[in-house]
Amino acid sequence: MADVPASPSDPPDHRRRTRFLMIGAAVVVLAAVAIGLFIGSRPLPAPPTQAPAASPSPSPSVNERSALAGLRVVLDPGHNGGNAAAPAEMAQQVDNGRGGRKHCNTAGTSTAGGYPEHAFAWDVAQRTRDLLQAAGAEVTLTRDDDTGVGPCVDVRGRSAQEHDADVLVSLHADGADNPEVAGYFAIVSDPPLNDAQGQPTRELATALLDALGQAGFAPSSSYPGALSERPDLATLNLAERPAVLLELAEMRNPEEAAVAESPEGRQRYAQAVVDGLERWAADRG
Incomplete structure (x- = not known):
């Protein structure tokens, strides 16, 4: 920094003091600049690290939560698509489980619009199977498709113990002659x-x-109580496991026929069967 010229009127001591103060100020400014340059050249400290958040414990899977996990179920879709074309086979006499004989099987009923019981039962059984398996259950169907013949009712009844199942549910729809009759019921x-x-x-x-x-x-x-008690059904008589035959709908009733004919309605029936099985499995411990 250049010296400030002295005024002729300033005394010498005053001029020396002024020069000294200006030099001191310059030194302070230079020191501040140097310190700033030094600090700016240093790397900034890294932000404090945070411990990683603890991973939440995995929630139990559907299979682990469900009372259906491990339950062994036989689903029996009533009748079959080829039964109507095989009257001789259907007329075969088989054990009814009480020392008598009865027909192997029948073609089943249908809605007024021609939707057959065997197709309804097959579709609901598949939907029920898929829901049960998703919940961890083991499922066996008594028939593999909806185009074959049989099996006979005695074979269906023995299927629960032959597959070491815990339970047998036979799926049907009723065909009362009176179209005003409606509602589901179970047969034991x-x-x-x-x-x-x-x-x-x-x-x-x-x-x-x-x-x-x-x-x-x-x-x-x-x-009464939507429960029918019968001695003549081989599918139930020959079962050595808890076994129920469900008549899910009245196919001659227009309102229930419409539900049975719709995919959404059949899905509702399937879900209800699964819910009932889950409740039963939970209650039995």
Whole structure:
């Protein structure tokens, strides 16, 4: 910095003091600049590291949560698509489970629009199987398609124990002549022929009927409590596991026929069956 010229009138001591103050100020400024340059050249400190957030514990899978996990189920879709074209085979006499004989099987009923019971039962069974398997259950169907013949009712009834299943549910739809008749109902073997057909089957029927009601379907008014007790159904008589035959809809009733004919309606039926099985499985521990 250049010196500031002195005024002729300033005394010498005053001029020296002024020069000294200006030099000191210059030194302070230079020092501040140097310090700033030094600080700016240093790398900034890294921000403090944070411990990684703990990963949430994995939620249990659907299979681990469901009472259906590991449950072994036989689903019996009623009738078959080829039965109507095989009258001789259908007329074969087989064991009815009570020392008598009865026809191998039948073609089933249909809606007024021609939608057959066998197709309805097959579709609902597949939907039910898929939902059960997604929940961890093991599922066997008594037939592999909707174009074959049979199997006979005695084979269907024995299928639960032959597949070491926990439960048998036979899926059907009723065909009352009166189109005003409506509502679902369950059929159980009565009187029971073994312990499984007693209280365990009654509890299964109750769980399935409750689930259908909670799904918005109407129970049949033809049977008290929507429960029918019959001694003549080989599918139930020959079962050595809890076994229920469900008549899910009245196919001659126009409103219920419309539901049965719709994919959405069949999905609702399937979900209700699954819900009933889950409730039953949970209650049995």
